[in-house]
Amino acid sequence: MTDQEIKNNIIEKALEYGAPSAYAALFDDMSDTFRNKFMNHISDRDFGLPIVKYGHPNGCWVLIGTKEIAWQNERLYFLPIDQIVRFSIPKKEKEKAAEIQPNRMMRKFEFEILTIHTLDGDSYDIWLHKGKEYYGFWHMMIRFFGWRRNDTSQSV
Template sequence: MTDQDIKNSISEKALEYGTPSEYSELFDNLPGEFQRRFKESSSERNFGLPIVKYGHPNGNWIIIGTKELAWKNDKLNFLPINLINRISVPDQERMRAIEIQPNRMIRKYEYEILRINTLHGDHYDIWLNKVTEYYGFWHMMIRYFRLIREC
């Protein structure tokens, strides 16, 4: 599967899961200056094609690429997607959601931090806007993992 095939498939799924929204956008629709700066920052990497950007009200964001993820918390970070073992909700995020929302049936809509676990045992916490972007990102990654298994 080519990078363009992956980009087309993930973009289609992103549109299905609410992109664009207040905090998400297809990379090709982002302002030209942001695209230029990001491409300069990732030029030394094997990032592939940037597909979709998910943000959070605190200014943090994550971009799914065809070969890597890039996220900005305090600094810009990169992780090859093929090193991801699983994604999960951190325990502290579950506890925070319990405090905010006592109704367990809707508690998951309070999640804002997602943990990316690697094959090497490392983990990285990323911020995503509640509900739409959080679950949109989760489903984009599920689609991505299915696509690479098919190759």
């Protein structure tokens, strides 16, 4: 798939999962100031096309590109999407959600931190607004994992 085909597909999925919202925005719809600043950060990277940004009330955010993701916590980080092995919910996040929402069926809407695990064994915590933005991001990444599986199975 070309970068533009990936972008179109992810935009379609993002719209299905509630973007834009208070904490999710399509990159093309963001302010010129943010877009220009971000484009300067990726000018020497193989980021691909920026697609959708998911944020958190604390100011942290994660932006999905066609080849990498970027996230802003205390500083700006980049990670190639093909280096991501899986996601998990940190134990402390599960415990916090259980305190906030004792009903087991509702806890997933209280999660705000997602841990990204990479091929080299590293892990990174990212902040996402709880609820639909959290799961919107998760489903965008599932789409990338599906493409990776299909690419691998076709080349074998």
